[in-house]
Each structure stands twice: as structure tokens, then as C-alpha cells.
Amino acid sequence: MKVALIGFGNIGKGVEELIFKNHKKINELTNRDISVKTVLINNKGKKRDPFNKNIVFTDDFNLILDDEEIETIIEITATEDEAFYYIKDAFNSGKNVITANKAVVAKYFEELLYLSKKYKVKFLYEASVGGGVHIIKSILEDLPFNNIKSISGILNGTCNFILSEMTKNNTEFVNSLKKAQELGFAEPDPTSDITGIDTLRKLRILSSIIFSKKVSLDKIFLFGIDKINASDIKILKDEGYKLKLLGEGKRQEDKFYSYVMPVAIREDSVFYNIDGATNIISYCGDNIKDVSFVGEGAGRYPTSDSILRDLLDIANENAIEVYAHDNKELVLSNEDIKSRFYLRIPKDFYDFDDKFIDKKFETRENIHLFTEKIYLSKILDLFSKVDRQDYFLAKIE
């Protein structure tokens, strides 16, 4: 089996290395001679240094599509619509696709499932969520026999690193972000991480799988950590909480919820000690009960390893499909999310019914509240008058 890569960045290089170095083992495990034949890149002029010196680098995708030897394409760009067209064309040419690209899977999940079925090819995307953590395959194995009623995860290493730093060292957000960038845990442009969009994409994929319906990106409630400040962390810490950016999907009776927001965690939770760039994903099924997976959510080798295992599953015809997925959109009831919350509100805008307040703190410009159980929608009403960057909220677990 010849393989083509789309993209030759950090992950692409890792995949090429692992396929090359494990050639003999892969042969043993699959009875197939698997190697990377062609790599699609934008800049043909750039010098490349693959392990397999026979690899052809091309900027012509047709060279891959028309090559009948190539059975599987591994897509590892960070594009969205562009990646979708690549994958669509690949399916259309009868090629299996493996992707690590959460943007394209999150935007086009149902279309991709549909097209891969239509063209009778395999489509695997383990590395799109949780890097080296094999969460998707595990869910797909559990799903047919388990009514999975909830999923919850620390899905973004950058945010978790920043929050851990702020908690440990009482630093401000900007300093912790800078440190994350210096250490390579955050991109030069960290927007999609800190606003929660990266977590949102992963949650969209996970929610859609466990609920067997389309969970649209724009229907998931999203509140990132970009507006956090040191006082939030400190006040929560004094009350015994650590803050984590979570993506959560829940089914309660006939209602479904899916949201990304900061959550204040108590120290008896398994999530409490998941610090730094580590990811954790938990789900709960009726037979298996609660299971959690902890591991490296990103990085060249963990991610490449997940891709390699997808490749083996395709070669061994072990690829598992999503069970009974319904393309219809799931109606979420996020307006009914009821919980205790931590809130920070500028004093000028403070207008809150005392009966919902459990604890109240003041800093120079802000009021900080721990609420009783209250609807999220009520809080958002209150905040509608406040400028987006002047307030902060966190669910209290």
C-alpha cells in the first residue's frame, strides 16, 4: 500500500518518520508493504529532508489522485475548506483518508461520513481529538452497547498550561501566555486556543459521535479564557477550586447540552491534577460507567502515533465506523444549563438579585460572585449590557 501525505509540517514529518522506521513491523502486522510515496506541499522549492529518500514532493494534487498505487491519503494541514476539497477528491478517487485536522472534521463531519460511505472508502480521524489519546476509537467501540450520557474533557493543552501557570505562580494571563509561547505550548497567534475555538471543534466531534447526531459548531455555547485575570484565579483558589477550560456534552432525560467554558474544579476530582499541557477526556456509559483517558493532547510523536494506528486499522480492515449516525441536527437546550457559577462583573454594571448570591467579594473595579444554582441564560442577560472583555464567568462543579 502506497500512502500520500497532504502537508509536511511538524506532524507530517513525524508520520513519515514513523512509517519509515517501522516499515518491517508494519509489514509483519498487516502483511502489506506500506510506504509513503508522495507528499503534497505548497512550496516545491523548499528543501525537504524525509527519511525515505524516494518520496516525491509535488504541488499537483492530481499526481496523487491519479496514482492508482496510492490507496490512502493522510491529511495533516491546518486548513478547513481547502482540506475538505482535498478529502472529497480523495474519496471520489477511491482513496481512504486519515486526518488529524480537527477544523475540517468539526466543520464537515456529517458530509465526510456520508461521502466516505458513498465512495466505499475508509475515513479515520483519531488524531483530530486528543493527539496521542485514543479516545475516538474507544468511544466507537463502546457506543453500540452504551447509552453514553456525558462527555467532558480538558481538550486544549495551551489553555490548560496557561491556567496551571496562573494558578501555580499567581501570574497574569498575558505573562502566562507569553511563557507558554516561549516554551512552545502556544502558537504565535494563540487566538483559536484561548478563545476556546480549538476546544469547541473537538467537543463538536465528540458530542456528535456520542449523541449520534449533528451538533453544530455555532449551537455549542462558547466562553474561552481570553478574558480571565489573576484575581479570578486567586479568588477561586482561595475557595478551594482550580480552573480548567472544559468541553462538555450531556444528556439529561430528553435534553442535550454542549458547551465550552471555564469550570471550577474541586480537589477530589480526577481533573484537578491534570495540569500543564496534558489532556483528559471522560465519558460515562450505562455498562462501562465512568472512564477517563489521560495523555498528551498534541505533539509530533503522540499525534503521529495515532495516525499510524489509524493506518494499521485501515490496512487490517479493522476501521470502526460511527454507529447509527443521524445527519440531522441535534437541538441543544443550553439555555437550560443550571449550575452554580463564579462571575466577575464591573462595579458599574453590577445589578444582581441577592437571593442568587452565595458569596460576594470586591476588588478595586469588580464584584466577584459565587452564585447559587441559576440558569446560564439569566447570567448572559445580565452580561448583555457589559462589554465582552470586562466580565468573566466559570461554571462551578
Add this chain to the structure above:
Amino acid sequence: MKVALIGFGNIGKGVEELIFKNHKKINELTNRDISVKTVLINNKGKKRDPFNKNIVFTDDFNLILDDEEIETIIEITATEDEAFYYIKDAFNSGKNVITANKAVVAKYFEELLYLSKKYKVKFLYEASVGGGVHIIKSILEDLPFNNIKSISGILNGTCNFILSEMTKNNTEFVNSLKKAQELGFAEPDPTSDITGIDTLRKLRILSSIIFSKKVSLDKIFLFGIDKINASDIKILKDEGYKLKLLGEGKRQEDKFYSYVMPVAIREDSVFYNIDGATNIISYCGDNIKDVSFVGEGAGRYPTSDSILRDLLDIANENAIEVYAHDNKELVLSNEDIKSRFYLRIPKDFYDFDDKFIDKKFETRENIHLFTEKIYLSKILDLFSKVDRQDYFLAKIE
């Protein structure tokens, strides 16, 4: 595909229920009509109440062996040698075997691997370690591409429940054990749990898999929690530690270690918050780095769910074999385990070189020590004069 069960206790009933209730889904997923046909039991007179009313209960194993319709046998007894003969005969009759029985897998792992290959049948044993946690399949998927250098787990829910109880309520061992028994977390005869033998068996299976060699039960260092008392927990707690019974396997350069013993854990560890009957298993590979799996280590439905997934893997021809397993025995270097330790020694026997002592406490009859880094063998020498039930040790992490 017709299936036979050996045993119809708690797990057997769960397996029968899940196969019956998921009949249609299993059919969809495997394109095979799978049902339980026959169950081997000891007491034919006892009234049984299976979901599938057509099941035949028999005490004649030949009825199963000679039945050509039966392709797979699920062995769920708690026997050791007896189970081995059942499985051997099943292989010999061309039948696949799934077992949840850690005793037989731990005692005969290499023989079972060899015989299943010889007779060209499948042999799966996911439920023998960690109940509903799918740890074995995950390791088998990672193993070919990862030099797995360590594994570590809280593998016994009974011990973890007792230790959590003692820590939370400052109770004595016997009271916590009694409570565990009342709540169904401990057997009427808890010997194999509290002495660490159950953990030892699971560790033997896991160590053998990750090191690709036979790790003999009697070569693994074993120290259980049956001799613990409330003072141990209290002193460790005051120093910031929680105690967990761990099974660990480690490779350091060319040396291998495998041991079951109480380990004192700091609060920044993921293991720290794994309380009650929950299990956690972590391993570390060179590509995937550290991954941890948390879940229910026992119970009817989690365990039956693992068995069901094994059954599906057999029906779909997805069963993964141990990679490159060598039947030769692995030489362990447990005498070279060097660590800080917590020790409790009767005053009468106290004879310890001060230079190895970090901290020292006294209770009425005992000396309690926190050592500097020291060889385990040195401690065992010291203890050789002391009666087994009068001392206690824990590794400090």
C-alpha cells in the same frame, strides 16, 4: 455464531444479558447472528433464569466441545488449573476463547498464547485486567511502535476502597475491611485482594505484555496491605501522602523491575484522586508518552462489556495478538529497586543506620521512618528478623 459460557455467576449473567439484549446491534455490527447456546455449570439442579430461554445448561463439557455450531467459549470462572484445562480443550476443539479470569491468564499466559496459535484460534482476555477499562487492547495497539518503559496501576478496587476509607475516616484496617465487605467491595474471604495477590496477577499479565517476555508470578516482589494499621496512614497523611497499593513494571536501561507494594503518592499525581473502587493504569511509550486509563475495575456490567467487545473483535476478525512475545522468562532486578521508603518497625527490632534516615517518628510500640534513597533489599534484610505481621513498608513516590 453460537457461544458457550463456562460459569453463570455475576459476570456470566451479565454477559448473557448483554448478548441477548444487543442481539440486533451485534448482528448489524458483525453481520453474524450471535447468541449464547450452552452454559456449563456445576450444579444442574439449581434454577437458572437466563434472558434467552433457549439456553441449555449442562454439566457435561463435551456437549460444548462436540457442538460444531459453537465457535467461541467465554470462560468466567474463578478457577485456575480447572479453567486451564477447559481452555486447552476448547482450543483443541477449534474454538476461540474469551476469558475474564486473571488467575488462569496469570498462571498460564505463555501456554495459552502458544496453544491458541497452535490450534489457530483466537484468545482474548481484556476483562482479566481492569474490568471495564480497555487497557490490554490499547497496549497491544501501542506496543509494536512504542518501547513501553513503564506501567503502573491501582489494579484492585478492594484495596483502594479500604485505603481510601482509612485515609478519609482515620479508621483501622479491620473496620475499613468490614465496611468494604458490607458494601460489596470485598469478598467474604478477602485474602487474595488484601495480600496483593490479585494485583500481582494483573501486573504479571501487564508486565509480560509490555516487556514481551514471561514475567513469573513468583519473581515479582509482593507486599500487600494486610499488615497496615491506622498509624501508617496517619503519619503518611501528615507528611502530605496518600497510600495506594500499586503494581508497577519498569525498564531502566537493561534492567527490569516488577513489584506490588504500597506506594505513598504526592497530591500532584494523577493517582492521588483515584479513590474508592476505581482503577487507574498508566503506561509510558516513546511515541505516545504517558497515557492513563481510569475506570471501574470490576462489576457485572463493566466486565461484561469488555467481554462483549472481545466477542465482537473475534466476530469481526479484529482480534489483536501480542506482538513478538518471547516465552523465555524475564530476569528481574528487584533487588536493585532503590527508592525512599516509609517503614514501621517494632521498637524491639529497631536497628537502622541513621545515615539512611530522613525523618523518624515514634508511637507506643513502633518506630516509623522515612528513609533516604536506599535499596529495597537492605530493608528486607533488616526485616528478616521481624515477624511478618509486625512491620510495614511503602515506597515513596
